[in-house]
Structures are given as C-alpha cells and as structure tokens.
Amino acid sequence: MINIMIDTCPGFDQWRDAARRCILNDIPPDQILWKTPDQAQDSLFTAADELPPDTPDEFSVSKDFIDLAETVMCHSDNARFDILYRLLWRIRHDNKNLLKIKTDSDVMAATKMVKAVRRDAYKITAFLRFREIELDGREHYIAWYEPDHYILQRAIGFFKTRFRNMNWSILTPYLSAHWNGQSVYFDSTPDKSLLPEQDDFEDYWLTYYASIFNPARPKKKAMLTQMPKKYWKNMPETRLIPDLLKTAEARTKEMIKKSGGGV
Amino acid sequence: MQDKIKTKLEILADAAKYDASCASGTAGKRSAKKGEQGIGSLTGGTGICHSFTPDGRCVSLLKILMTNYCIYDCHYCINRASSNVRRARFTVQEVVDLTLNFYKRNYIEGLFLSSGIIKSPDYTMESMVRIAKSLREDHHFKGYIHLKTIPNASPELQEEAGLYADRLSINVEMPTEKGLNTYAPEKKLNEITGAMGKLDHKITEHKQSKSYSGKRPPRFAPGGQSTQMIVGADDTDDKIILGSSVSLYDTYKLRRVYYSAFSPIPDASIILPLKPAPLVREHRLYQADWLLRFYNFNLDEILQGTIDNMLDLDFDPKMAWALRNRHEFPVNLNTADKHMILRVPGIGVQTANKIISIRRYRTLRWEDLAKMRLPLDKLKPFICVLDYRPPPHLLDSNHLSQLMRPSQQLELFGAAT
Ligand code: SF4
Numbered sequence: 259m260i261n262i263m264i265d266t267c268p269g270f271d272q273w274r275d276a277a278r279r280c281i282l283n284d285i286p287p288d289q290i291l292w293k294t295p296d297q298a299q300d301s302l303f304t305a306a307d308e309l310p311p312d313t314p315d316e317f318s319v320s321k322d323f324i325d326l327a328e329t330v331m332c333h334s335d336n337a338r339f340d341i342l343y344r345l346l347w348r349i350r351h352d353n354k355n356l357l358k359i360k361t362d363s364d365v366m367a368a369t370k371m372v373k374a375v376r377r378d379a380y381k382i383t384a385f386l387r388f389r390e391i392e393l394d395g396r397e398h399y400i401a402w403y404e405p406d407h408y409i410l411q412r413a414i415g416f417f418k419t420r421f422r423n424m425n426w427s428i429l430t431p432y433l434s435a436h437w438n439g440q441s442v443y444f445d446s447t448p449d450k451s452l453l454p455e456q457d458d459f460e461d462y463w464l465t466y467y468a469s470i471f472n473p474a475r476p477k478k479k480a481m482l483t484q485m486p487k488k489y490w491k492n493m494p495e496t497r498l499i500p501d502l503l504k505t506a507e508a509r510t511k512e513m514i515k516k517s518g519g520g521v
Numbered sequence: 522m523q524d525k526i527k528t529k530l531e532i533l534a535d536a537a538k539y540d541a542s543c544a545s546g547t548a549g550k551r552s553a554k555k556g557e558q559g560i561g562s563l564t565g566g567t568g569i570c571h572s573f574t575p576d577g578r579c580v581s582l583l584k585i586l587m588t589n590y591c592i593y594d595c596h597y598c599i600n601r602a603s604s605n606v607r608r609a610r611f612t613v614q615e616v617v618d619l620t621l622n623f624y625k626r627n628y629i630e631g632l633f634l635s636s637g638i639i640k641s642p643d644y645t646m647e648s649m650v651r652i653a654k655s656l657r658e659d660h661h662f663k664g665y666i667h668l669k670t671i672p673n674a675s676p677e678l679q680e681e682a683g684l685y686a687d688r689l690s691i692n693v694e695m696p697t698e699k700g701l702n703t704y705a706p707e708k709k710l711n712e713i714t715g716a717m718g719k720l721d722h723k724i725t726e727h728k729q730s731k732s733y734s735g736k737r738p739p740r741f742a743p744g745g746q747s748t749q750m751i752v753g754a755d756d757t758d759d760k761i762i763l764g765s766s767v768s769l770y771d772t773y774k775l776r777r778v779y780y781s782a783f784s785p786i787p788d789a790s791i792i793l794p795l796k797p798a799p800l801v802r803e804h805r806l807y808q809a810d811w812l813l814r815f816y817n818f819n820l821d822e823i824l825q826g827t828i829d830n831m832l833d834l835d836f837d838p839k840m841a842w843a844l845r846n847r848h849e850f851p852v853n854l855n856t857a858d859k860h861m862i863l864r865v866p867g868i869g870v871q872t873a874n875k876i877i878s879i880r881r882y883r884t885l886r887w888e889d890l891a892k893m894r895l896p897l898d899k900l901k902p903f904i905c906v907l908d909y910r911p912p913p914h915l916l917d918s919n920h921l922s923q924l925m926r927p928s929q930q931l932e933l934f935g936a937a938t
Contacts, residue, residue: 361892384569388626399625419552420562424625459622465527466623469534470584471574474784475800480577484570495572502575 260285263293263306264339267432267446268408270331276309277343281317283310287347292339322357323349326368332379332408333371341367379409383416385485385492388426389457399426402453403492410435414442427452460494467495473506474513530619532609536589536600537635539781549743551663559661561624561631563687568630568665582665583623584633587611587649591637595694595705596790597754597783600637603790610639616652617660624664631665631687632656638671646674646682653685667744670720672713679716683723688744688776691716693769696762700755703792717773720746725774745776752806753798754783760830763809763820770814780806805832812838815870816863840866840925843903847916850903854885866925867899899925 262276273292280290293306327342345364349356359365388399399421410433417428418437427436434448481499490496552562570579588610589600599606611619620632634652638645649668656662668686670679683689691713695701698710720742727741748769752762766778782803783794809832812818816839823838824830826845833841843850843866852861854876862873875893879885887909890897902915902924915921 383627384571386627390626401627416562416564421560421625421627422553422555423558423560457626459619459626461524462527462530462619463623463626463628465530466534466583467572467574467580469531470538470578470580472538472576474797475576477577478575481573481575484577484579485573493572499575506575 259289259291260310261291261293261305261307262309262339263295265295268331268333269294269339270328273331273339273342274327277346278317279310279312280343281346281350282313282315285310287340287344290340290343292336292343294336297336317350319346319349320354320357326357326372329375329412330368330371332375332412334407335371337367338371341371375407375409375412378405378407379412381405381489382409382413385489386428387460387492387494389454389460391454393425396425399424400429400453401426402429402450404431406488408432411444418442429453464495464498468498468502471502471506473502473509476503476506478503526615526619529609529611529615530585532607533586533589533611534584536586536606537584537633539599539784553661553663557661559663560621561663563663563665571628571630580628581630582633582667583620583629583631585611585616585619587616587634587636587645587652588639589637590639592640593638593705593707595708596792597694597704597751601790613648613651613655617655620656620664621660621662624662629664631662631667633667633669635669636671642671642674643678646671646678650678650681650685653682657685665744670716672708672716676716676719679720680723683720683727683742684740686742688747689720689742690747690749691720692749693765694750695755696750696752696757696765700757704754714773717746717748717769717775721773746773747775747777747779749779749781751781751783753802754793758830759802759806759809759827759832760820760824762806763813763823766810767813767820778810780810799834801834802832805834805838809838817860818842818864835926836922837866839864840899844922844925847921850916851905851911852903853905854890855880855906865900865903867896867903 260280262280264272264276266272323346326345330338330342341364345356345368348364353359356362357365360369382403382405386401386403388401391398391400410428410430414428414435417426417435421437423439425438427434429448429450429452431448432446434445436443436445485493485496490499550563550565553559568581570581572580574580586600588608589606590608590610591598591600591602594601594603598604616632616634620629623629624631632652634649636645636649649670653666653668656666665688666686667688667690668682669690669692670682672691679689693701693710693713694705694708695703701708701710701713723741724745750762750765762780769775769778780803782798782800784797809818809823812823813820818839822842824832827833827841832838836844843864849861849864852865854862854865859873859877862868862876863870868876872893872895876885879889883889885906887906890900890904890906902911902921905911918924
C-alpha cells in the first residue's frame with residue numbers, strides 16, 4: 259500500500275505527476291491511498307510515502323481523458339483522485355474505449371462529477387455579487403463567493419471578458435483571484451475581511467428585487483429548483499425572501515380589495 | 522426622508538412587473554476586446570438568470586418603466602391616465618446610472634425599458650432612445666438592451682432605437698382589433714402592425730447587407746422583435762389568439778409572442794372582469810405556441826375537437842391531441858418518422874433526436890427508454906418498441922384520460938413535451 263499526499267488544490271498537476279509514476283511502476287488502483295491535508299486529524303491517518311520513482315518512459319492518453327480529468331479534478335469530493343486513477347488504469351489495461359461506455363460505474367461516477375462542476379461553474383457567473391470600494395483612488399469591486407467545488411479558475415474567463423475594464427477581486431474560501439485590467443493574479447490565502455460591509459447600490463438592488471415579486475403568484479418550489487438554498491449565502495437579496503413569502507397573501511388580499519373585486 | 526431613487530425604483534419596477542416578456546433573448550456574442558473601452562458582454566445563449574424571485578421568475582434584466590405617467594387610458598393598465606396609482610419618473614441619467622451600477626455588481630444582463638407616454642409618443646420615445654444611446658456611446662455598454670417601443674412614435678426614432686437596442690418590441694396588447702378598440706381606445710391596430718412591419722423590414726435589411734458590402738453595417742436589433750398580448754380580459758377564444766400569433770410570426774418574423782393572463786390590477790377600470798384569467802390558460806397557450814413553432818402542429822390540429830375553441834385546461838395540448846387521435850397510436854419508435862415521434866406525449870425534440878440516433882445502431886427496447894429517463898407512465902399507452910406493445914385495451918380504455926390526468930401542481934411547471 260502506498261499513501262500519496264495531494265496538498266495543492268484542486269491538485270491536478272500533482273495528481274498527474276503521481277499518477278504517471280504509479281502507472282509506469284505498475285501500481286494497481288487498490289494499492290494507492292490518496293490523501294489530502296484535511297485528513298490529518300483522522301485517527302487512521304498515516305503519513306505520506308515517497309512517490310514511486312520517476313522513469314523516462316512515456317505513455318499517452320486521449321484528449322477526452324485529459325478534459326474529463328481536468329473537470330473532475332475541480333470536484334470537492336476527494337474520491338476524485340481515486341476514480342480518475344482507476345479510469346486511467348482501466349483504460350490502459352482493460353479497454354481503451356472505456357470512456358465511451360456510459361453505463362460503466364466509474365465512468366458514470368466521473369460524469370456525475372463533471373455535471374456538478376459545470377453547474378457550479380455556471381452558477382458563480384450568475385450568483386456572484388460585487389461590492390464597490392475605493393482602492394488607490396480607483397473603483398475596485400470585491401466579491402466573496404462560496405462555491406461547492408474548486409471552480410474559480412474555470413469560471414474566471416467569464417469575469418475577465420465581461421468586466422475587462424474594471425478592477426476586481428473574487429474571494430472564495432480556497433482561492434482568490436485579482437484582476438487589474440490586464441492579468442489575473444491567484445492567491446491561495448484569501449482574506450475575507452477585504453469584503454466591505456455594505457455597498458451603496460446593494461440597497462437599490464434589494465428594493466428592486468422586492469418590487470418585482472408578484473405576491474399573487476408565489477411559487478416557492480420553482481424558485482428553489484433554480485436557486486437552491488445553498489447558494490443563498492452568496493446573494494444579498496435572498497434575505498428578503500422569507501418576509502416576501504410571509505406577507506404575500508395579505509398583500510394580495512389588500513390589492514384585490516383595492517381593485518374592488520370580490521374574488 | 523426616503524431616498525428618492527429608491528422610491529422611484531419601487532414604483533417603476535413594480536409597474537413593469539406585469540409585463541411577461543422578461544427573459545433576455547439571444548443576440549449573438551459581444552464584448553470589449555483587449556484595449557477597447559467599455560463594459561459588458563453577451564455570452565451567446567439566452568441571458569443568465571442572476572436571481573429568482575419567490576414567484577419563480579428569472580431575474581435577468583433591470584426591467585423598469587422610464588415613467589408610469591401616461592396620457593393614454595388603456596383599461597387593463599395600472600398606469601392609465603385615470604388610475605390613482607403613485608407616479609414617478611426617472612431622468613435619463615438615473616436610468617443610465619442604475620443600469621451601469623447594477624451591471625458592474627453582476628446583478629443583471631442588461632436593461633429592459635418601457636414607458637408610459639408623457640407629452641407625446643415622440644417625446645417619450647426620444648428620451649428612451651437617449652438612454653440607450655448614452656449607455657452605448659458614452660459608456661460603451663456591451664450588455665443587453667431591450668426597448669419597448671411606442672408604436673406611433675416617428676419612424677426615425679424607431680430606427681434609431683434599433684441601432685442601440687438588441688431587441689425591440691411593440692405590444693399588440695389585445696388579440697383582436699375589437700379588443701384593442703374597447704380596452705386601449707387610443708391605440709390603433711394598424712399603427713402597431715405598421716411599426717412592426719417597418720422594424721421587420723429594417724432588421725432584414727441590416728442582416729442581408731452584411732453579405733454584400735465589405736464593411737459591417739451598424740447593428741440593428743440583432744435579437745429581433747417580440748410582442749405581448751393580454752389574454753382573458755375579454756371573451757376572445759384560444760383559436761383567435763393563436764391565430765393572431767401565427768400571423769404575427771409569419772408576417773413580421775417575431776421571435777416570441779408572450780401571453781399574459783389578465784390579472785386584476787389595483788384600482789382597476791370598471792369595464793374589466795374582476796376575476797383573474799386562470800394562469801393555466803396562459804400556460805396552455807405557451808405550450809400550444811411551442812407546438813406550432815417547433816413540433817409541426819398546425820392550428821386546426823391543436824384546436825380540432827376542443828370545446829368552444831378553447832384549449833383543454835386539464836391536459837397539455839399535445840396530450841389532448843393524442844387522446845383525441847388514438848387511432849394514430851401506438852407509434853413504433855423503431856420505425857416511425859420524426860414527425861410522428863414528436864407527437865408522442867412525453868417525447869420532446871431532444872429525445873426524438875436521441876431516439877433517431879440510437880436506433881441507427883440498435884433496435885430500441887423498453888430498457889433503453891428507462892435509461893433515457895423518459896416519463897414511462899405517460900408514454901406507455903402511446904408507443905411500442907422491440908419488446909413492448911401496449912396491451913390492446915389500454916388505448917381504447919375509457920379510463921385512459923383518467924389515467925393521464927396530471928396532478929395539477931406538478932403540471933403547472935412542466936413544458937409541453
Ligand atoms: S399606453 Fe396604455 S398600456 Fe401603455 S402605459 Fe399608457 S395606459 Fe398603460
């Protein structure tokens with residue numbers, strides 16, 4: 259048994275290097291335990307072993323596999339290292355078309371992770387909110403966002419394009435990104451205290467959000483499928499929701515009374 | 522004292538919320554390139570939903586009225602001259618600032634602006650155009666802009682609006698001329714359709730000239746035009762409503778017709794019904810509209826056999842058609858052409874394509890349908906595959922409609938498939 263430590267996040271390069279050595283040294287998947295630093299408190303935790311020796315041999319994998327691995331690697335479940343290594347092993351030893359077999363359980367597990375990552379990388383573009391501060395005499399926009407997975411690098415392109423001529427910082431619990439109009443700088447020790455307490459336009463946004471809700475037609479379930487509660491912490495307007503729902507009926511009655519209707 | 526902008530926003534967002542055409546449409550891709558000024562991008566698809574309100578609607582645009590003062594007196598409208606509603610008016614600069622600042626905070630994809638009519642249609646339209654122009658030219662705003670144009674404003678202004686907006690729309694308001702005369706006495710159907718015709722002409726012209734000249738002509742409403750009509754305020758039946766949609770799609774190449782179930786408004790005019798139109802009717806109209814545009818149904822097929830030319834409220838129009846045309850079923854998914862596959866309740870366009878691609882390589886079995894996660898209970902009576910045929914009594918059974926009756930709740934959120 260060999261214990262391999264991945265102490266970067268999400269850890270693609272480190273995993274790739276380790277996986278390459280393991281494949282070339284013929285170490286089967288069930289002989290590897292993939293570790294991350296957060297498991298150090300576990301009672302069963304054993305220290306990391308030396309990586310197997312590097313060899314000058316090479317082998318190639320399909321582009322499909324690399325794409326898949328890059329995406330799966332953003333998933334927050336640490337099982338990702340194991341699933342990917344098993345896929346790699348099986349592609350080499352059992353079936354080079356394994357990825358085409360969509361009903362294979364390893365392929366299905368990986369596909370499910372891909373979907374979760376893609377969705378999460380999309381949701382950040384929708385649900386992230388900036389607040390404005392002044393930094394060195396210039397407008398600077400700061401957001402704190404807690405994604406489910408390690409998707410900041412994947413999603414950064416959207417923000418670079420849309421807010422190219424703005425200076426901004428996106429902070430997440432595992433990584434922050436800073437843009438100065440030219441290039442992005444990533445920092446793995448994000449500091450949440452950079453986020454200002456409030457923003458002048460956030461109040462207007464809340465006003466807007468409350469005003470476009472039609473109290474005659476509450477559909478909480480439809481809202482929740484699109485915007486599950488786990489995202490609410492990123493969005494200031496969601497703190498209005500409980501109250502909007504609670505008062506909806508009374509407001510509708512009031513409206514009907516005013517309209518002279520007896521419905 | 523409460524912040525003035527806040528009060529205006531309250532009033533003018535509230536006034537715009539009864540408009541159904543909310544989503545931002547597609548208008549291609551766009552963004553500031555390296556070294557270019559400006560802010561914003563269009564990502565190519567339909568706009569991102571940046572939030573959802575507790576009524577389940579997507580919040581994609583800053584959707585406001587420039588003002589809810591109005592010299593017209595359309596009965597169905599809360600802003601009509603004779604209503605007692607609180608009034609407010611944004612300045613051009615205020616709308617520009619709100620749009621930009623909302624956009625920079627990643628709240629929105631852009632602006633959806635409509636307005637009550639102040640002083641004159643031209644005066645109003647001119648202010649709206651100034652807002653769009655300032656966003657585009659002073660601030661190089663590359664986000665989405667939808668302007669609801671004023672039908673009887675001058676053609677020059679309509680044309681200018683098209684240069685700055687991604688989408689233009691003009692509401693036909695009522696599905697019939699009679700309805701319009703009764704409920705919106707100052708509006709004229711021929712003015713509305715006349716303006717639509719001109720816009721369509723412009724949009725097409727700008728699209729075509731692309732291929733002839735070397736230079737790109739200025740953009741002109743690349744997202745096309747759309748319209749909205751109110752249903753259930755008078756007794757117009759669904760056949761007439763859908764009929765006018767068909768002719769609008771054909772004649773003016775509209776991207777979308779939006780249906781808005783009449784709902785009682787505060788301080789309503791006395792000629793309006795007191796009861797809201799059932800929301801499910803609006804939903805059925807959208808489903809039927811969808812079948813007309815993407816499923817090769819025609820109007821007569823959809824309405825044939827209905828009572829008083831009204832869509833069945835209990836069943837989606839595709840299911841209703843299937844129940845009335847049982848002799849066409851079961852459809853053999855291994856041999857039927859796409860046209861017929863699309864008529865099976867529970868099978869949408871994507872599924873139909875999948876079926877056709879899979880069956881090239883293998884004969885479909887029940888198990889394949891299960892793997893595709895199709896609604897098997899719904900499909901069961903209407904299809905056959907290699908190892909499955911519906912029992913003969915199923916299609917004839919009087920209980921079939923009973924069996925297929927959806928639970929109302931769930932059904933309200935589903936699209937017709
Ligand atoms: S023109 Fe008619 S529909 Fe438009 S705001 Fe005025 S009253 Fe309302």
